[in-house]
Amino acid sequence: xxxxxxxxxxxxxxxxxxxxxxxxxxxxxxxxxxxxxxxxxxxxxxxxxxxxxxxxxxxxxxxxxxxxxxxxxxxxxxxxxxxxxxxxxxxxxxxxxxxxxxxxxxxxxxxxxxxxxxxxxxxxxxxxxxxxxxxxxxxxxxxxxxxxxxxxxxxxxxxxxxxxxxxxxxxxxxxxxxxxxxxxxxxxxxxxxxxxxxxxxxxxxxxxxxxxxxxxxxxxxxxxxxxxxxxxxxxxxxxxxxxxxxxxxxxxxxxxxxxxxxxxxxxxxxxxxxxxxxxxxxxxxxxxxxxxxxxxxxxxxxxxxxxxxxxxxxxxxxxxxxxxxxxxx
Ligand code: TXA
Ligand code: MG
Numbered sequence: 001x002x003x004x005x006x007x008x009x010x011x012x013x014x015x016x017x018x019x020x021x022x023x024x025x026x027x028x029x030x031x032x033x034x035x036x037x038x039x040x041x042x043x044x045x046x047x048x049x050x051x052x053x054x055x056x057x058x059x060x061x062x063x064x065x066x067x068x069x070x071x072x073x074x075x076x077x078x079x080x081x082x083x084x085x086x087x088x089x090x091x092x093x094x095x096x097x098x099x100x101x102x103x104x105x106x107x108x109x110x111x112x113x114x115x116x117x118x119x120x121x122x123x124x125x126x127x128x129x130x131x132x133x134x135x136x137x138x139x140x141x142x143x144x145x146x147x148x149x150x151x152x153x154x155x156x157x158x159x160x161x162x163x164x165x166x167x168x169x170x171x172x173x174x175x176x177x178x179x180x181x182x183x184x185x186x187x188x189x190x191x192x193x194x195x196x197x198x199x200x201x202x203x204x205x206x207x208x209x210x211x212x213x214x215x216x217x218x219x220x221x222x223x224x225x226x227x228x229x230x231x232x233x234x235x236x237x238x239x240x241x242x243x244x245x246x247x248x249x250x251x252x253x254x255x256x257x258x259x260x261x262x263x264x265x266x267x268x269x270x271x272x273x274x275x276x277x278x279x280x281x282x283x284x285x286x287x288x289x290x291x292x293x294x295x296x297x298x299x300x301x302x303x304x305x306x307x308x309x310x311x312x313x314x315x316x317x318x319x320x321x322x323x324x325x326x327x328x329x
Contacts (some may be wrong), residue, residue, distance in 0.1 A: 004325060005203055007204060009255050011126065014123060014126045015163055018127055018131040021127070021133065022040065022133065024039070024048065025046070025163040026046075026053060026163050027129050027166065028154045028166065029166045029169060030121055031065075031120065031121050032092075032093070033094045033119070033122035033173045033177050034139045034140075035139065035154050035172075036135075037118070037137055037138070037139070037140035037154075037158070037162065041134040043133075045077075049070040049251050050137075053158055053164075055144075060219040062138050063115040064116055064135070064240045065128055066134050066135075068118070069088070069091065071134065071284075075101065076102060077112075078098060079099060083182040084205055089203045090195050090203075092119060092121075092212065093194075094177040094178060095178050096115050096178065097115070097117070098179065098180065098183055098190070098217075099113065099114055103314045109138060123166050140154045140157070141153070142157040146294055147226065147290050149174050149288075150291070151166070151168070153291070156294070171189065173194045173286060173314075174288060174289060175193055175286045175317045176317055177194075178189040178192060178195040179193070186207070187200075187208070189209045190218040191210075192320050193314075193317045194286070196313055196316065197209055207297055226324050228296050228297050229292075230296055231303050232327075233303075234325075235307060236238070238266075239263075239266045239269060239307065240269060243269035243307065246270075246307065247271075255301075255302045255327055257274075258302065258305065259269075260275045260304075260305045260306070260307070261278055262275050262278055262279050262307045264278065282309060282310070282313055282315045289321065291320070293325060306322055306326070
């Protein structure tokens with residue numbers, strides 16, 4: 001397998017990757033959210049390889065990545081006005097819309113709907129352009145593991161199982177795209193991300209948020225997910241109260257090498273305890289959260305305590321992923 005830098009003279013490399021996609025292979029590639037594991041979305045056998053490589057449950061459908069708005073008609077039967085307005089406002093970008101699928105286009109699929117997104121990031125866009133087919137791509141991790149935000153993470157999980165990884169450095173957002181369903185009466189956010197509920201409401205008016213206690217319409221949201229190997233406990237609330245609680249839990253813990261994940265600004269609340277700082281701004285915490293969970297495994301931490309973050313802006317996406325990683329939902 002090739003592991004290649006996307007530098008200034010990289011178009012040839014991307015063309016090579018596109019050729020692999022065209023001929024039914026698997027290429028991991030960087031997007032502005034996380035690394036994706038791409039295959040020709042029009043080829044059933046190629047998509048089947050994605051499930052095989054990731055160990056992904058077969059009932060969990062894939063997001064289809066396109067390069068330009070007009071390509072929507074290749075995959076969607078119909079594009080509701082709200083979906084078009086959202087795409088116009090935020091694509092290319094960390095947004096996925098669920099639309100009625102074009103019949104007969106997809107060899108795989110999930111009912112009669114399709115998830116579509118135009119990723120940001122030049123490598124992803126060039127790859128789709130040169131492959132000249134829609135690219136189905138889930139996050140390029142083993143199923144259940146934290147999503148990869150570097151090419152190194154991809155290799156940790158999938159080396160030997162895929163044909164190529166394009167190395168585009170560290171992903172900007174670090175959490176997966178916001179998924180918005182346009183196939184029922186009111187548009188609904190199935191997975192929060194960098195495009196927030198407020199940003200969406202500004203463009204299309206009312207938008208609902210799927211709650212943890214309703215059956216997930218995105219099968220992927222039902223599984224325990226994004227999880228490190230160690231046992232993980234998430235404590236939510238006011239920072240000083242949370243810190244006291246976590247230090248108490250840590251004192252009672254039987255773990256040999258526990259660690260506490262915290263926003264850097266609350267460092268002083270933890271004294272001499274073993275901490276890992278996640279950064280200050282919510283955007284910074286989002287960008288590094290999966291990396292931090294993987295690092296906990298690497299460093300052999302056998303128990304992880306996490307201080308929750310405020311649920312505003314991208315904080316909503318961070319908490320959604322942390323709850324799933326801790327198995328709380
Ligand atoms: O940022 C992202 O979206 C990344 C990058 C690589 O683009 N991709 C990603 O894919 O996160 P994945 O497969 O890890 O997550 C896709 C989510 C899953 O929860 C899946 O169940 C849901 O989208 N999904 C896909 N197709 C769907 C459909 N037709 N209806 C409802 N949910 C769907
Ligand atoms: Mg995923």
